[in-house]
Amino acid sequence: MVRITHWVTALCFVGLLVTGIEIVISHPRFYWGEEGNVNTRPLISIPIPSSRGSVPTGYGYVLPDQNGWSRSLHFQSAWVAVLTGLVYLLAGWRTGHFRRNLVPSRAELSPRALGRVIVKPLRLRRTRGDDAYNPLQRITYLLVIFGAFPAMIWTGLAMSPAVTSVWPFLVTVLGGHQSARTIHFFGTVALVLFLVVHVLMLCLSGFWKRTRAMITGRYKEGS
């Protein structure tokens, strides 16, 4: 179940990322608070062309509008990701996956043990043969599963005028609609950074062997 949900989530993540980028292109400016539009000073402005002529980007051209399918696919992928996440949480809790494989032991959290797992990949040493998740991996996975993903769902819902009509605190505690959008964007940046390191570590420990193991559930040393 961990493997199936991993790959469904991976697929959803790609869908959410691509469509999310398309939506950002229609207004590549971020603000803080309740209001933000082309007449407002942005917090940050991404130096890319836009798919809307009304946005001052400094580029002399306008990209084609892709928001229709992007928005629909974004929300559909979000639904699949959330439902898959619920299945994963339920299965992980019932099988003891979180306790056994993700929560690090006290010994693993000693500075020396942590130092060892940080330094090893930094020397680009191959880490094949390390089967259990190391403590750094455990902490990162826990942060992604119980920190980043819930934060993305929360900030996503905080941008919905219908949802905030029922639960206004979802957006007010974040500082406003535009704050929610900005946090949603930086959450994406964090998840993409995680993905980069995740795939890098995969390469260090044997890309095909680990990928095959994540698909079939079987891991053979030396095959």
Added chain:
Amino acid sequence: MNSPLSRRQWITTGLAAAASMSGLAVASRLAAKYGLIPPDCGCLYGPGTTLTYASQRLITRHSLAREFPRSKISKAPFANGKPPNFDEFRRLQAGGFADWRLSIDGLVAHPSSFSVADLRSMPVRSQITQAICEEGWCYVAEWIGTPLAHVLELVGVRPQARFVVYFSIQAKEWWDSIDMADALHPQTLLTYGFNGGDLPVPFGGPLRMRVPRQLAYKSIKYINRIAVTDSLKRFAPGGEYSWYAGI
């Protein structure tokens, strides 16, 4: 290990599949009965938009879009798009929109037509809400108008009505529609006022539909016709944008 599943497992799986299929069928019947299926449920992105519409209709029955204090009104709101650029609109504008008519037809007892002055003499609601564009930007403004629910009551909506379609003068094929839950919602306004004054033309004057619990693309500008209907077949939601935009 030719057959990893035993016969018993096959039977259990089959029964579970049959049970979940019939469960789904019952759920979709119930959902249709309680108005939880959007008209664009059959498109490529139907599953996503149906889940969104059904879940939000269940939780938003009587909820009000967030309203803001006067101090939060945006100093520089952004009027997206350009006003209509044809003779008829310019003529109406030159006359201060005194000749602007809003006609209401379809499933109503008394098809009628109202001027902006007629609407101004009706109950007034003023609210400070956000206009949130699907592109990501937004602003806060005071919107003044008469609740669509009041006008619908005046013309006598028939019980089989399910959707309200509203048309813009801007283009021949420019219209959108909402379900009765939003049409009868107290914050859904036929809007003629903005930040204490008349609704400026760039923001949709003389008359704009405001549906603050949905994204601003449902809040169409320059409204001159409303049709009450039981089916959107003739007004099929077009394009890839979701018909329901509560997101």
